[in-house]
Amino acid sequence: MMIIWNIIFLIILIIFVIFFFRVFLFKTGLIHTFNKFITTIQDSFQVYQYLKVPEFNENMQYNLLYGKLSLYLNSLPSIEDSDCINLVTGTNQNDIVLSLHANQTIHDSFLGARLFWLSQQNELDRTGSFLLKIRKADKRRVLRPYFNHIHAIVDEIENQRKRELRLFITAGDSAGKSRWRSTPFTHPSTFETIAMESDLKDKIKSDLESFLKAKQYYRRIGRVWKRSFLLYGPSGTGKSSFVAAMANFLSYDVYDVDLSKVKGDSDLKFLFVETTPKSIIVVEDLDRFIEEKSKLTSSFSVSGIQNFMDGILSTCCGEERVMVFTMSNKEQIDPILLRPGRVDVHIHFPVCDFSAFKSLAINYLGIKEHKLFPQVEEIFRQGSSLSHSEIGELMIANRDSPTRAIRSVIGALKTDGDGRGSEEKIQRQIRDDDVDSAPERFNTVKDLRRIYSLFRKRSSRRSQASISPMP
């Protein structure tokens, strides 16, 4: 009898010990260490195989699978169990997105198999990789459908995010190399908000649409599937806004290359291979850069810039890129740099004419007609003109009163026409109008002062808009 009681007592004791051990493990967080210990024991009875997915291939071209994997792994719920995770802001500033830290393992399960992904970072070149650990016994059965599953999930995520475009800008890393930093691209410019000849706009839109459909064609003729545009014209005529409109039209990300931050040819190549397909690569003020480059000793070579423009490096790491170069004047540029094939379409951005003025009036003031329009037209006919941004700013500053807005434009155009004291006169006119009564406009006045300093710089004159597609 005594023995039976002893056994019962022992069983109850064991149950209590197990119970308290579990509570202790959970309360102290030691459960994770315990689980790792169990996994290590299990692992020692298994034969595993390792597969590596590097960020770049041996030719330093970006590996698209790496990007997809990163998206997939960061979307797994098990990321929360990792020892160290990065918290970053999402597209919406209030969103917090989890992303896997270097040297962290995340587990996944698929068709009954357990898969482990280790994120790694090379200390020397700061490039990343993912290492997959999978049981040899599961590999043959699971691997192919598992990667199909990853592709399907990533496509789904990308479809959800389709409208969330990103703007990439050049920034240096700790090793002094140029890298991309991205931020949501929310520029509201569209082809509808750009004041430009409607025929020209339609031509460009259909050019872009036919480019999107031409994958097979480009492949058949052995050319890189890319299209290059040169936007040239005076300051404030809408070149940058046009690039944003293109990005919104195509739903492409924008890579804004700041050549002044790029160290030289190899850095430029590196930046290029890091861009992804379905993107617009923009180089603003190329003429200014080339002019400055000739004065400074630079590690850029003409062929480095040409190769970049040709996008020859993009052939093996996905295509579908649009390249855009902006400049104020193309006359000074070596024609080799703009030869057909290197730059496919030249688009001229002239200073504002009467028809562009009317588009701006519709957009900024919400009016299609006004009794002062004939007067404005006459002034334009006499050869006066301003840039779109100058006129736009005057309209924004006086948006409460279209009449006042148009009068101020007329004043500015006239001053421009006879060339007398533009800055002083227009500032007085704005002060005389009810600027003081609207505190928020003080900013606008400040802006206007800044903008009118452009008057002195402006050199180009009215001309016809033109698009010259190269064969």
Ligand SMILES: Nc1ncnc2c1ncn2[C@@H]1O[C@H](COP(=O)(O)OP(=O)(O)OP(=O)(O)O)[C@@H](O)[C@H]1O
């Ligand atoms: N054609 C246009 N249609 C509508 N708005 C315009 C146009 N051109 C300029 N603007 C307005 O003027 C401002 C400046 O334009 P933008 O920066 O695109 O000019 P830009 O040609 O790139 O000038 P820069 O050569 O100095 O960079 C923008 O806020 C834009 O809204």
Ligand SMILES: [Mg+2]
């Ligand atoms: Mg610009």
